[in-house]
Amino acid sequence: MLDLKELRENVDQVIELLNRRGDDFSYLKEVVALDEKRREIIQTVESTKAKRNDISKKIGQYKREKKDPQPLFDEIAQIGQGVKTLEKELEDIEQEIQHHLMMTPNVPHPDIPVGKDESDNEIIKTEGEPTTFDFEPLAHWDLAQSLDIIDFDRATKVAGSRFAVYKGLGARLERVLIQFMSDLHAHEHGYTEILPPYLVNEASMTATGQLPKFKEDAFQIRDERGFYLNPTAEVPTINLHRDEILDAKEIPISYTAFTTAFRKEAGSAGRDTRGIIRQHQFNKVELIKFTKPEDSYNALDEMLTHSEKVLKLLKLPYRVVNLCTGDLGFSMRKTYDIEVWLPSYNTYREIGSISNAEAYQARRGNIKFKRDAKSKPEFVHTLNGSGLAVGRTVVAIMENYQQADGTIKIPDVLVPYMKTDIIK
RNA sequence: GGAGGAGUACCCAAGUGGUUGAAGGGGCUAGCUUGGAAAGUUAGUAGGUCGGAAACGGCGCAAGGGUUCAAAUCCCUUCUCCUCCGCCA
Known part of the structure; x- marks a missing residue:
């Protein structure tokens, strides 16, 4: 607000x-x-x-x-x-x-690039080189099918389009990534782990900015309480402190929250219909921070390095872009997107984004802090970032780690978790 | 799902229509006392929000309505918590 x-x-x-x-x-x-x-x-x-x-x-x-x-x-x-x-x-x-x-959406930061859509985003840096192959690389949906690790047809039977059933080492890879990412942020980056409710109320959806404007993007439960299915861990986690006045000593607060996110994808009919790039249900490990106003941009840059760390450890090529005004999310003042290289798309695709809402969500959710006992409460700044989108990380690993014989090598850091170094 | 009970300030708690613009404790803060502390003692302690340059004023006793000149107090609705029974991973 x-x-x-x-x-x-x-x-x-x-x-x-x-x-x-x-x-x-x-x-x-x-x-x-x-x-x-x-x-x-x-x-x-x-x-x-x-x-x-x-x-x-x-x-x-x-x-x-x-x-x-x-x-x-x-x-x-x-x-x-x-x-x-x-x-x-x-x-x-x-x-x-x-x-x-x-x-009314948040006011864009005056320094971010002015532009119409994603083509006007500013590339800040590129890490690693696009993966090269001495054979014709397959798309992840083809790999998934031949290795029998994701079943799209049966998912359609069970639920419908834009759902997937993970199977065998595919299921394990997804689960292991959740654990790997959560461990990294909780143990090495000092975030407190949160496992929040997957149903959230209208007040929560309003505070973070999903409501009232984007009602059609969210799944609503048919129930007199009108719950919504969690569309991102940002919603339940930012709302942990709705209507609170925090002690200056408590902040910054850093949470990492794994949730399954549910989205209608109402505006993207026909886009990314193949594979698991765009699903109604996907897993995500999220980073959430509450900071003093003067600290939020340092925190944003730090969060970016925490998200990048996941890709660095997985040795996946990626780049970071500074979103232009036309591509910026409703509640955000400034956003970095992390885009991972996907061979089958021959391009970089979004795998996470890190944003500073400044006081916009804090005002909607009435989240304040007091510098000391006598001072007036001020709004905190809220930030959130992906750490990362798990399904898309699975895609990136499958596509970038595929081998000529159709098997997929497991990134070194995941081998202890996976208890195997190959999906075949 | 059934039957009861309860929500008052940081915490406990008094309070059934008008000096309650919330008693009394505890805690916290400051002073006195002390070599220092404890104990004792005195004082301060709704916070918040909105309007206002300020003085000051509006709202605030779970939330939202209503009755009244006047509501913590009476009426209605909702929410949350607790106890017992039933069901259940």
């Missing part, structure tokens, strides 16, 4: 920055006008209430002193007039302001 005060003071600048996302945000001027009106009404309503409270108190006093309170009743009868209608008007205005604020 945008900060109303900041918006009030810098409408033009905020609109200019938001417009870089490729939409028109000039309606925010009306929001500022509504806020003007809102504050006007508040002043009237509150001074009236103050008067009424005053007289009410006097009535109590008169009664105790056995004086006749009738004149005060006459007085108060008029004072109350109109407060109800004004309060109703106030409520309507506040709702409208709230609606606009909830539907």
Whole structure:
């Protein structure tokens, strides 16, 4: 959520920055006008209430002193007039302001590249060389089929399209990667492990920014409580501290959370229909941080190195891009994507992203901290990053580690986990 | 699913319509006392949020509605926790 005060003071600048996302945000001027009106009404309503409270108190006093309170009743009868209608008007205005604020994305960081879509992202660095083969490499779905480690047909029978059944060493590889990544972040990078609920409520989805605008992307449970299926560990994990005021001593807070994520992929019909690149259900190890405002960009860069570490240990070629304004997620101010080399696509594909929401989610979720006992609470900054998307890591390993005979070599670091060095 | 009970400030807890703009403890902070501490003692301790340049004011007793000039207190709805029974990995 945008900060109303900041918006009030810098409408033009905020609109200019938001417009870089490729939409028109000039309606925010009306929001500022509504806020003007809102504050006007508040002043009237509150001074009236103050008067009424005053007289009410006097009535109590008169009664105790056995004086006749009738004149005060006459007085108060008029004072109350109109407060109800004004309060109703106030409520309507506040709702409208709230609606606009909830539907408005985060303001892009002024320094990130301005652009329309992913083709305008800025490549920051490239690690390793695209894998070369002295044979014709197969796509992961073909490898999966010939090695019998992923069953797409039966997944369709059991659930539907965009689902997969992992089998044998395929299932083991997926499970082992979850453990490998969680161990790395928990033991070596100092994150606290979280295993959160997979059903989340509407308030949680709203705080992180999935709702109200992107309802159609989420699976909702048919139940009077209206639960949503976890679309990313970011949702339950950021919401651990919703409506809390943290002690400065507690932050930064660093969590790593493995969850299975569920997404409708409503906007990507027909895209990536083959293989397991884009599924309704996928596993992900996530990194989440709560920091003081002044520390969040250092934390972002550090988180990036933690995500990269996974690929480095797996010896997979990748690159890091700085997302342009047009490709930036709704709640985020700045995002790095990590893209891994996929031979069958002959290109780099996203395998994780690391973002700083600054105070945007903290404001929506009311997550604050106090510098010391006497200071005013301030909003924390929230960050989240992939550490990484597990299914896509499986794809990257299959495709990059495939051998001429159709087998797949297991990356050295995974061998102790896998208890084998080859899938054949 | 059935039957009961309970949610008051950091914690415990009093409080059934008007000096409660929340008693009393504990804890915490500061002072006195002490060689230093403990004990003792005195004082401070809703936090938050919204409006306001400020003074100050609005809201706040799980949440949301309602009754009333006035609600922690009366009414309605919801949520959470606890106990017992049933079911269950």
